[in-house]
Amino acid sequence: DQDIAARGKGNKEGLSDDQILSLLQSMIKQRRESIKLYEQGGRMELAQREAEEIGVIEEFLPEQMSHDEMAIVITRIIGEVGAESLKDMGKAMGALKEQYAGQMDFAKASAMVKERLG
Template sequence: MIRDDIKAAQVAAMKAGDKTTRAAVGLIQAAIKNRDIEARTSGAPADDDALVVEVLQKMVKQRRESIAMYEQGGRQELADAERAEVEVIERFLPRQMDEAETTAAIEAIKAELGASGMKDMGRVMAELKARHGPQLDMSKASGLVKAALA
């Protein structure tokens, strides 16, 4: 499980004296704990790895947005710190599908569902997320689905 990998990484970072990794892993664990608390109040928790991947993807997205803002503001040292956190977080994410694999998955789903136009985008996106959610950046996939259905 991804949680076990994260705990092992924190122990390894502490033993190695790697402050950057230890701090980033601490942030990951805090975000996961917050998500666990939300899941407790909202009903039955989903697949644990899926929940953790969702949290990690959200963290990466937030940091990429921060990097862009820091670079626009001329704060390169803060952007570099965010980049270092992104590298640590991405260690725990499953391998992401590239554009060709994503396009192939979209075409397969489109054929299975008989999707022909933009009115079917919601169905295609839902099925894509159900099958390949952890391996996809859904914001990028959205653009590819629009192009495939246009």
């Protein structure tokens, strides 16, 4: 829908690849949150349906980095941006999102950055 709306506003190209990746990641995040709520409510069939949808959406994303690959990248980015404490977390996350859009789970990356800077 967003791509169609962008084209309707005169943008013949529609959404950029980064915007599409961000949209897909948001869709996955929403479904993960729904899974938690469904599981808490005992609605396992709905949780399963959401998990299946995540699987379909993930097919459109580039391969995600492993935990070890993320750790290496995070260490490098923290050094590059000069992050030293939690108040520098925004700089580190901004650099990660700019350089690695669609390649990692940013919720996990955020927890790893917080652990390193905390």
